[in-house]
Amino acid sequence: MTVHVTSPKFKDNAHRALQDEQLQKAMGNVRQGFIDRRAAVAAKLPEFEALRDSARDIKNHTLQHLDLYLEQYERRVTAAGGHVHWARTADEARRAILDICKRVGARTVTKGKSMISEEIGLNAALEAANIRPVETDLGEYIIQLRGEIPSHIIAPAVHLNATQVESDFRRVHTHLDPQRDLSQPVQLLTEARGVLRDRFLAADVGITGANFLIAETGTSVIVTNEGNGDLTQTMPKVHIVIASIEKVVPTLEDVSQILRVLARSATGQEMSVYTTFSTGPRRPEDVDGPEEYHVVILDNGRSSMLGTTFQDMLRCIRCGACMNHCPVYHAVGGHAYGWVYPGPMGAVLSPSLIGVDKAGHLPNASTFCGRCESVCPVRIPLPKLMRHWREREFERHLQPATFRSGLGFWAYFAKRPRLYRLATSVAMRGLAWLGRDKGRFKTLPLAGGWTDFRDFPAPQGATFQDQWKSRRAGGAK
Amino acid sequence: MSARDEIFANLRRSLGVKGSEAPRRHVVQERLESAPKGLVPQRGQLIGEGLIELFKTQAEAAMASVVEVDGPMAVPEAVAEYLRASNLPARIKMGDDLRLAAMPWGETALEISKGRSDGQDLVAVNHAFAGVAETGTLTMTSGPENPSTLNLLPDYAIVVLSAKDVVGDYETMWARLRDEYGKGQMPRTVNWITGPSRSADIEQTLLLGAHGPRSLHIVLVNG
Numbered sequence: 001m002t003v004h005v006t007s008p009k010f011k012d013n014a015h016r017a018l019q020d021e022q023l024q025k026a027m028g029n030v031r032q033g034f035i036d037r038r039a040a041v042a043a044k045l046p047e048f049e050a051l052r053d054s055a056r057d058i059k060n061h062t063l064q065h066l067d068l069y070l071e072q073y074e075r076r077v078t079a080a081g082g083h084v085h086w087a088r089t090a091d092e093a094r095r096a097i098l099d100i101c102k103r104v105g106a107r108t109v110t111k112g113k114s115m116i117s118e119e120i121g122l123n124a125a126l127e128a129a130n131i132r133p134v135e136t137d138l139g140e141y142i143i144q145l146r147g148e149i150p151s152h153i154i155a156p157a158v159h160l161n162a163t164q165v166e167s168d169f170r171r172v173h174t175h176l177d178p179q180r181d182l183s184q185p186v187q188l189l190t191e192a193r194g195v196l197r198d199r200f201l202a203a204d205v206g207i208t209g210a211n212f213l214i215a216e217t218g219t220s221v222i223v224t225n226e227g228n229g230d231l232t233q234t235m236p237k238v239h240i241v242i243a244s245i246e247k248v249v250p251t252l253e254d255v256s257q258i259l260r261v262l263a264r265s266a267t268g269q270e271m272s273v274y275t276t277f278s279t280g281p282r283r284p285e286d287v288d289g290p291e292e293y294h295v296v297i298l299d300n301g302r303s304s305m306l307g308t309t310f311q312d313m314l315r316c317i318r319c320g321a322c323m324n325h326c327p328v329y330h331a332v333g334g335h336a337y338g339w340v341y342p343g344p345m346g347a348v349l350s351p352s353l354i355g356v357d358k359a360g361h362l363p364n365a366s367t368f369c370g371r372c373e374s375v376c377p378v379r380i381p382l383p384k385l386m387r388h389w390r391e392r393e394f395e396r397h398l399q400p401a402t403f404r405s406g407l408g409f410w411a412y413f414a415k416r417p418r419l420y421r422l423a424t425s426v427a428m429r430g431l432a433w434l435g436r437d438k439g440r441f442k443t444l445p446l447a448g449g450w451t452d453f454r455d456f457p458a459p460q461g462a463t464f465q466d467q468w469k470s471r472r473a474g475g476a477k
Numbered sequence: 478m479s480a481r482d483e484i485f486a487n488l489r490r491s492l493g494v495k496g497s498e499a500p501r502r503h504v505v506q507e508r509l510e511s512a513p514k515g516l517v518p519q520r521g522q523l524i525g526e527g528l529i530e531l532f533k534t535q536a537e538a539a540m541a542s543v544v545e546v547d548g549p550m551a552v553p554e555a556v557a558e559y560l561r562a563s564n565l566p567a568r569i570k571m572g573d574d575l576r577l578a579a580m581p582w583g584e585t586a587l588e589i590s591k592g593r594s595d596g597q598d599l600v601a602v603n604h605a606f607a608g609v610a611e612t613g614t615l616t617m618t619s620g621p622e623n624p625s626t627l628n629l630l631p632d633y634a635i636v637v638l639s640a641k642d643v644v645g646d647y648e649t650m651w652a653r654l655r656d657e658y659g660k661g662q663m664p665r666t667v668n669w670i671t672g673p674s675r676s677a678d679i680e681q682t683l684l685l686g687a688h689g690p691r692s693l694h695i696v697l698v699n700g
């Protein structure tokens with residue numbers, strides 16, 4: 001296929017990602033691990049496919065009645081002694097959190113892994129207010145030390161190898177013996193456990209995300225394997241939950257249906273180690289738990305996705321299966337996507353949240369092989385939604401001419417479904433074969449399409465803060 | 478317009494509703510009240526021995542260890558024995574759970590302190606609210622009886638679980654919780670725990686004992 005590279009930036013980025021031996025080695029762990037484990041655990045539960053339908057239906061039902069379930073949720077949180085704060089924008093969410101932290105005189109804040117926190121750039125805002133945020137999820141802690149953003153929504157440091165982590169720990173943990181042995185991953189884990197244990201005990205405020213909010217009981221739910229988020233919300237005097245509006249589900253039964261597909265899809269576990277349900281602050285008789293409980297509920301463009309084609313995307317439970325199964329993600333890693341949400345889900349969600357002018361090119365990062373949709377636990381039609389963005393992008397004439405010819409090429413196949421299926425299946429076999437023993441893709445055929453025409457934002461060219469500033473200056477919602 | 482009002486106005490505009498429509502409100506009320514179960518996997522639909530066996534198998538698959546004892550009176554010795562076998566000091570922390578308090582701890586050499594954990598405790602003993610067989614999951618409820626910190630901070634977590642509290646599925650467990658706490662009410666914290674703490678964040682290598690306990694030992698009490 002002829003190469004029409006339209007963006008020197010993309011060429012550099014894709015080239016760099018594909019030639020980056022460390023990255024390619026690390027991405028091999030994704031290809032091998034996640035896919036097999038998910039398949040094995042799904043095969044063990046005969047009802048798995050039907051549970052995916054159930055999860056989809058629960059999410060659809062909730063979205064159709066989102067205003068009412070959010071009202072009910074708020075009532076229950078308040079009745080349990082908690083506080084709900086509503087935030088239209090990232091800025092309002094940051095301010096709500098900063099206000100609470102300042103009021104209680106917080107100096108250190110521990111954090112459970114939260115994509116919403118990444119979305120609103122919370123750590124930078126806390127630092128600017130002289131409050132020290134400490135990420136406690138091991139992967140998130142590592143990338144915080146490196147000043148990076150997550151490259152995966154459930155495995156933030158999946159792009160790194162142990163030797164890189166070792167050198168970061170040596171650089172930052174200068175209070176420890178420089179001669180210590182850190183050659184094994186378990187030694188790295190033990191060191192992080194020790195360092196973070198002190199932080200858990202010292203923190204004034206704990207901030208977590210929420211996998212779910214339960215309307216029936218006013219409960220926030222987090223799912224972890226490490227126990228870090230659970231300690232984050234149990235130890236400090238104040239617990240703040242930051243969650244987006246679509247996280248609400250009606251009942252304890254509904255959340256149980258969805259939990260049955262979440263861990264299985266995400267890590268291939270039957271159930272994650274810790275699923276923690278928090279309702280309000282500690283009770284008068286309790287001997288532990290936070291004295292204050294706050295929930296900051298963020299919209300940030302989501303309410304406008306309701307009632308549109310992109311409403312389906314609001315079902316997403318952030319399991320990561322779509323990226324685990326994506327040949328494009330495997331090839332270039334998460335940072336190439338240029339914002340906090342990588343992979344197929346990011347390609348669909350990011351344009352909705354930060355604007356099609358900023359992220360409208362992401363939906364092109366697809367071979368349209370359909371593997372993402374085939375594993376999505378809530379059956380989001382990701383390829384269809386990516387196509388919708390491409391069409392909008394086309395209508396808006398935001399793409400350079402060479403892209404339009406690329407789309408023309410794709411449209412030729414799209415109008416001929418059999419030919420398209422054939423082309424993609426051949427391409428998939430080709431990709432699998434290419435990646436098989438080399439462990440990486442030197443080129444991306446099929447949608448050679450993809451490498452040829454697409455424009456990616458610089459992954460490492462700008463810090464998250466810089467990107468954030470320019471995004472806001474650009475008037476994105 | 479406040480942030481809250483604008484978000485709700487936006488939601489309703491997008492959904493094409495006013496929010497006051499009686500049929501919609503009825504549907505939501507009905508769902509919250511009836512809490513339909515959805516699809517409950519066959520796997521947990523067992524009784525008696527089969528149910529207990531499934532719980533054990535699943536908990537062990539999640540890398541917990543399980544020991545069965547004949548009755549509550551045998552629990553302290555089983556705990557002491559576990560500590561000896563693991564080369565741990567004979568020291569535990571626990572809360573005010575009445576079921577634990579009724580056990581003959583004095584017959585062992587265990588040194589017992591009470592209350593929440595401050596992060597220095599090596600071993601803690603909590604009593605579970607329930608065990609869910611389908612995934613070998615423990616349900617722990619917060620309170621002075623079984624402080625949540627005891628589930629999370631010690632290196633070795635020991636959980637006492639009555640065989641009669643083992644249920645097949647999450648839905649049955651929630652039904653029991655509602656019976657105890659009331660519809661719509663929850664303890665401050667409910668922890669579902671399936672095996673010991675772990676992380677695969679470094680090169681996708683599975684390692685136990687990330688921030689929570691490195692080991693989870695379940696004492697399953699028959700009779």
Ligand code: SF4
Nearest residue numbers: 316317319320322376
């Ligand atoms: S889009 Fe689907 S597969 Fe991807 S993260 Fe969301 S729920 Fe998981």
